[in-house]
Amino acid sequence: MATLTANILAGGEFDSPPDTPSNRLDTGGGFSFVGALEISNGVSTYKGSAVAISENWIITAGHNADLNDDGLPDPIWSGNLHLPGYGSYAVAEAFTHPAFTGFANPSINDDIALMRLANPLPPGLVYPSLGSTDIGDIVTLVGFGRSGYGSYGYTSSATLTDRRFGSNVIDTLSLDDEGSGVAEVFRYDFDDPSTTGQTDGSLGNDLETIIGPGDSGGAALMWDGNQWVLVGINTFTEGYGGRFGDIGGGVLVEPYEGWILETTGIPEPGAGALLLMGILPLVWRRVRVGIFKR
Ligand SMILES: [Ca+2]
Ligand SMILES: [Ca+2]
Ligand SMILES: [Ca+2]
Structure with missing residues (x-):
């Protein structure tokens, strides 16, 4: 079932490469927005x-x-x-x-x-600018929610101070519930480190993540080579609470x-100055999401 929760989880506590919730902290302020x-x-x-x-x-x-x-x-x-x-x-x-x-x-x-x-x-x-994503894209998830270990779930509380980030791969897109035919919701799975390197497997024990309580409203981002692009807002999880095999997701921005x-x-x-120069930063990357796949 969907739960009203969204934290950035670390990988398995005793898996390789080693990982901890503190390893996921944004200590450099790269996601200050x-x-x-x-x-x-x-x-x-x-x-x-x-x-x-x-x-x-x-x-x-x-x-x-x-x-x-x-x-x-x-x-x-x-x-x-x-x-x-x-x-x-x-x-x-x-x-x-x-x-x-x-x-x-x-x-x-x-x-x-x-x-x-x-x-x-x-x-x-x-x-960040605003943009779109598609199945197979790697997204960076950022938020202040609960953390813990994928091997057993949450160990820390949501805070107003600890910003964490991790990554996952978009697995599925779901269509507009009002029937416009465009995709509105994205999902990814929190893969066990034993699947690293396999098709649709983990990105690595110290990279793969899922959101948790307190991450709701945080960012799903992609790097376009120059800047972060906001492609989604994290809103829900499905499963048992930050454990491998759980599903996370949110709404697309596009x-x-x-x-x-x-x-x-x-x-x-x-941004007005950019507009005068003929640049439209908010429409970077046109729609790629009209088709429901998988
Ligand atoms: Ca209300
Ligand atoms: Ca809708
Ligand atoms: Ca995954």
């Missing part, structure tokens, strides 16, 4: 992840804004984005995608939200690009 999202509904607090795409806007999982699972941003809700090394930034306004009906209520599709920050992020942050641009008004000032 991915923050921890601290959420409150006035009763309870929650931890998720989110991705800054401009100085004023972040993308995250729709369910991070919708704790009562009706698809709409909750009326009593507050959020803060924590960017280690940069500070904490309050969310002023949240928008869930119009097609989102709540987590697994009944589908896991369209689980994406945009949030406008009350104050702009500081200069110097580098933001089908929602029109809504993202319309809602945010991006390009904003910084």
Whole structure:
């Protein structure tokens, strides 16, 4: 079953190459645009992840804004984005995608939200562009969720400080639940290190990962040679909790690009200059996802 969880897991504790949850930490700040999202509904607090795409806007999982699972941003809700090394930034306004009906209520599709920050992020942050992915692509997963070992599951809590990353390969894409024919959801499996080197096997004990609780809203990224490209938002897992054989996934970014641009008004000032030069950073790599494979 799908669970409302998404952490970056390490490999097997006693497998080779050796690995630990701390080995997955982003100590160099290479993913500074991915923050921890601290959420409150006035009763309870929650931890998720989110991705800054401009100085004023972040993308995250729709369910991070919708704790009562009706698809709409909750009326009593507050959020803060924590960017280690940069500070904490309050969310002023949240928008869930119009097609989102709540987590697994009944589908896991369209689980994406945009949030406008009350104050702009500081200069110097580098933001990812938006793009697409396909089956067979290697993606880098980044978030602040629970970690542990694939051999037995979670050993650490989600935090507002510990950003981890790992990789996996896109196994399947699932189509739009509203029937447009485009892919909206991606999945990958958390392979045991014994399958390293095999077709569809592990990328290696110290690389292969799956998300866990607190990683919801974090990034699925690809490197285009010059910059990180945000291709997906991590939103769910299926299985037994961070163990080898579990499935992780999320929503693709590409089908929602029109809504993202319309809602945010991006390009904003910084990106406007690029637009004048004839470059459209937000449409890097056109649609490759119209076909359901496998
Ligand atoms: Ca709601
Ligand atoms: Ca949909
Ligand atoms: Ca895999």
